[in-house]
Amino acid sequence: MSGDPLLLPVAEAQARLLAMARPVTEEQVPLRLAAGRWAATDIAARRTQPAADLSAMDGYAIRFADLPGPWRVIGESAAGKPFAGSIGPGEATRIFTGAAMPAGADTVLVQEEAARDDERLMLAGEGPPNCGRNVRRRGLDFAEGDRLVATGDRLTPARIAVAATGGHGDLPVRRRVRVAIAATGDELVPPGSDLDGAALPESNGAMLAAMLAGLPVDLIDLGILPDRLEVLRDAFAGVRADLLVTTGGASVGDHDLVRPAIEAAGGSIDFWRIALRPGKPMMAGRLSDAVVLGLPGNPVSAFVTALLFVLPMVAHLGGARDPLPVVTSAVLGEDLPANQGRTDYLRAELRDGRIFASTIQDSSMLLTLARSTCLVIRPAHAGTAMAGESAEILVIA
Ligand SMILES: Nc1nc2c(c(=O)[nH]1)N[C@H]1C(S)=C(S)[C@@H](COP(=O)(O)OP(=O)(O)OC[C@H]3O[C@@H](n4cnc5c(N)ncnc54)[C@H](O)[C@@H]3O)O[C@H]1N2
Numbered sequence: 179m180s181g182d183p184l185l186l187p188v189a190e191a192q193a194r195l196l197a198m199a200r201p202v203t204e205e206q207v208p209l210r211l212a213a214g215r216w217a218a219t220d221i222a223a224r225r226t227q228p229a230a231d232l233s234a235m236d237g238y239a240i241r242f243a244d245l246p247g248p249w250r251v252i253g254e255s256a257a258g259k260p261f262a263g264s265i266g267p268g269e270a271t272r273i274f275t276g277a278a279m280p281a282g283a284d285t286v287l288v289q290e291e292a293a294r295d296d297e298r299l300m301l302a303g304e305g306p307p308n309c310g311r312n313v314r315r316r317g318l319d320f321a322e323g324d325r326l327v328a329t330g331d332r333l334t335p336a337r338i339a340v341a342a343t344g345g346h347g348d349l350p351v352r353r354r355v356r357v358a359i360a361a362t363g364d365e366l367v368p369p370g371s372d373l374d375g376a377a378l379p380e381s382n383g384a385m386l387a388a389m390l391a392g393l394p395v396d397l398i399d400l401g402i403l404p405d406r407l408e409v410l411r412d413a414f415a416g417v418r419a420d421l422l423v424t425t426g427g428a429s430v431g432d433h434d435l436v437r438p439a440i441e442a443a444g445g446s447i448d449f450w451r452i453a454l455r456p457g458k459p460m461m462a463g464r465l466s467d468a469v470v471l472g473l474p475g476n477p478v479s480a481f482v483t484a485l486l487f488v489l490p491m492v493a494h495l496g497g498a499r500d501p502l503p504v505v506t507s508a509v510l511g512e513d514l515p516a517n518q519g520r521t522d523y524l525r526a527e528l529r530d531g532r533i534f535a536s537t538i539q540d541s542s543m544l545l546t547l548a549r550s551t552c553l554v555i556r557p558a559h560a561g562t563a564m565a566g567e568s569a570e571i572l573v574i575a
């Protein structure tokens with residue numbers, strides 16, 4: 179509940195947003211291009227791993243029953259070059275890590291505990307304490323048919339590796355998400371230009387591109403658009419994207435033209451204004467095939483709304499099962515005052531696992547954001563929170 183009934187609670191706004199579009203289409207891509215995408219289907223093992231009982235160490239394949247030896251070495255098993263025969267009582271083979279156990283052998287004696295004189299092998303240490311020691315059984319990791327990756331899992335390096343081991347050269351994923359970004363505002367100039375005038379360097383575009391950098395996204399940069407309805411309308415109408423993200427012009431001033439421009443381009447606004455600080459004036463809508471997110475212009479408001487809405491929407495469109503940011507918790511290093519009617523995301527630093535929030539939280543102040551490592555989530559109407567209490571946070575750096 180927010181103090182203002184017109185403001186949508188954050189969780190409700192996130193749910194409404196994600197319900198606005200389905201994930202983009204599937205495609206099959208080579209393993210190396212699948213990194214960072216989301217699996218479009220479950221991925222099952224096409225083979226058993228290991229495919230046979232393998233040695234985990236360099237040494238000698240023996241029969242445990244023959245301990246304490248001695249043995250006669252009758253051959254060798256190396257990775258990819260198994261011993262063709264089988265071993266009988268009193269026999270052993272040389273064996274290397276990753277090599278198949280010869281038929282008849284059940285245990286590996288590590289070479290550090292063995293002494294060898296030509297064919298004769300003797301125990302030179304304590305030896306393996308149990309049958310099966312230093313042997314990786316067939317199927318230890320997984321068996322054919324086991325689910326390796328679930329639908330909607332992100333393809334992390336470990337999941338790419340397990341899919342490769344499971345016999346896959348290509349993986350079913352969602353295609354890359356097309357995201358268009360537009361900054362609006364007559365005061366804005368490209369970063370690095372016109373440092374003498376009153377103009378303001380445009381920072382939201384670069385920030386959003388950086389936030390999307392690790393995601394499977396094709397960016398369409400619409401650059402800086404002026405506060406003119408027809409220009410905005412025409413720029414928006416021409417966009418071919420899954421998601422159009424604008425910053426600025428989202429509030430109620432005479433030059434806040436994003437909403438009328440979306441509507442003039444034939445789109446519609448689904449919801450506007452969130453019980454969120456910073457980020458209240460955010461809007462969500464549609465324009466032809468694209469979902470539109472109109473973020474507030476204040477840089478910290480744009481950051482917080484991107485974290486809470488843009489990144490989750492990209493993940494959702496990309497097929498993620500859990501698209502929302504991961505909330506964790508930490509202990510407050512100092513008291514926090516009671517909160518008002520909007521959920522507050524306070525810039526803060528984590529020092530030795532304790533949270534210290536910046537005293538000034540103005541949504542224009544980027545340096546405090548740049549110095550912060552987390553945002554502390556203060557629920558609407560929360561009372562005073564005391565040092566030592568636990569608080570929910572989003573880690574941002
Ligand atoms: N009468 C009211 N005024 C405002 C309200 C309100 O409810 N009633 N809401 C305030 C809140 S909250 C926010 S947040 C801002 C956001 O408004 P806009 O989305 O219309 O943002 P702008 O006015 O265009 O810009 C705000 C601020 O940010 C700077 N800016 C904008 N774009 C960029 C960019 N790409 N890079 C860097 N800086 C940018 C801009 O120059 C302004 O200083 O509205 C409050 N007002």
Ligand code: MOO
Pocket residue numbers: 454455456457458459474476479541
């Ligand atoms: O909500 Mo605005 O985003 O306070 O600065």
